[in-house]
Amino acid sequence: MSDRPSVVLGFVVHEDRDEANSVAEKMAAQAAGRGWATVRLAPDEQLPEGLNLLIGIGGDGTLLAAAALALDGNLPVVGVNLGRVGYLAEIEPEMVDAMLDGIAARSLEETTRMTIEVTAEDGRRWVGVNEIVVEKLESRRLVQIKVEIDDRYFTTYRADGIITATPLGSTAYSLSAGGPVIDPALDALIVTPVAPHSLLSRSIVLAPETAIRYTVELDRPVRVNVDGREAAEFQSGEAVTVAAGPRRIRFLSLGAHPFPQAVRSQFGLDHA
Numbered sequence: 001m002s003d004r005p006s007v008v009l010g011f012v013v014h015e016d017r018d019e020a021n022s023v024a025e026k027m028a029a030q031a032a033g034r035g036w037a038t039v040r041l042a043p044d045e046q047l048p049e050g051l052n053l054l055i056g057i058g059g060d061g062t063l064l065a066a067a068a069l070a071l072d073g074n075l076p077v078v079g080v081n082l083g084r085v086g087y088l089a090e091i092e093p094e095m096v097d098a099m100l101d102g103i104a105a106r107s108l109e110e111t112t113r114m115t116i117e118v119t120a121e122d123g124r125r126w127v128g129v130n131e132i133v134v135e136k137l138e139s140r141r142l143v144q145i146k147v148e149i150d151d152r153y154f155t156t157y158r159a160d161g162i163i164t165a166t167p168l169g170s171t172a173y174s175l176s177a178g179g180p181v182i183d184p185a186l187d188a189l190i191v192t193p194v195a196p197h198s199l200l201s202r203s204i205v206l207a208p209e210t211a212i213r214y215t216v217e218l219d220r221p222v223r224v225n226v227d228g229r230e231a232a233e234f235q236s237g238e239a240v241t242v243a244a245g246p247r248r249i250r251f252l253s254l255g256a257h258p259f260p261q262a263v264r265s266q267f268g269l270d271h272a
Contacts, residue, residue, distance in 0.1 A: 005037040007103065010051045010075075012041050012066035014058025019082050023093055024057050027080075030100055047073045053103070053252065056089060058082050060172070063089040064227045067129045067249050076110060076250040088168070090253055098254060108252040113168045114187045114208060115245030118224060118231065121238065127245045128226040130169030134214050134240065135161030135194065137221050137233065142197060144217040150210060156217065159196035164189055164212060164242045169227075171263070179203040183259045189244065208244045215239040 009031055014020040028038045039048055043065040056066030056079040063079035070077040079089025080096060091099050102108040118132045119125050126132075136143040145162055147154045165174040167182040170190055175181060179192035180203055187208035193201060206212070216222050216236050224231045224240060234240065 005035060007031070007034070007036040007052050008050045009036060009038045009103075010041050010047070010054040010066075010069070011038055012043065012054060012056045012058075012062055012069065014062045014082065017058060017082060019093075020058045020062070023080060023082065023096070027055070027057070027096055027100070030097070034100070034104065041069060043068065045069070047075075051075055053077065055080060058089070060088040061228065064129055068127075068227065071115065071127060071129075071247055071249055074247070074250075076252045078108070078252040095254065102252075102254060109255055111185075111251050111253070112248040113184055113251060114166050115247055115249055116164065116166050116169075116189070117243055117245040118226065119241045119243075120232065120234070121240075124232065126224075126226045126231045127247070128169075129166065129249055130172050130227045131163050131165040131174060132242050133161055133163050133173065133194075133225040134222050134234075135225065137223050141220055143220045143222050145222070146215040146217055147191075148213040148215070149206065151213075155198070155200060157193050157196050157198055159198070160194040161222070162214065163192045163194060165192065166190075173228075174203070180205065181263060185259065187244065189242070211241055211243045213239055213241045 011024050013024045031038050054066045054070045054075050054077045056063035066077050080091045081089035115127050116132055117127045142158045144158050146156045163174045167186045167188055168184040170182040174190055174192045177192045177194045179190055189206045190203055192203040216234050216238050219236050221233055221235050223233050
């Protein structure tokens, strides 16, 4: 008889939060009681073989780190929410037992969401779940970025930066910059300038097949961030292309949460 556990769970934990470590230890003990194994992983760590799914324990940022790892291994991911908003990480600590039961019964609901990819001219690529941000490096100087959509000139922004978000990421940085809230069941690219010196200050929502090329102008370099993590810096004359990612991220949940009710709950509209 094989000693190999029937289920192997990978944990990505918000290390700076005592509550997250406590929940992770409790879940590891519960998993062991079921004859399962658990592996604690750091962001950007190489995935071990045999994992069945990844669990982000913390807030939405922790879940994004887990999602980045999950994409590499085509694994499903679920989030345990210890953050303030928890729009992505929807399992509350008191729901962990039910989540483990769902894993055992294979009854958790799976949904897939689009990803977003940025490609440099030299072929380097980075994939995100929420957004790609092209932003200024120097705090007192705006950057100038030429925008081409599907190989046709669109406009040139002088701004603090430009966010290109997925619908899942529409409730993150894009929202704080004035972008729309979009149902994550849709596929789209949301382009939102950050503090633009332009008559066109509104977001643009584009079809998922769209390719957007950003070219750095003037002598002011930019930084490209992917889901809040710095990818690279680019100088004047250099360009990057942003498009839908080649893979979809797999999320697990205890059941369907209608989008309007999720927004109402997670953003405190019940108390507005």
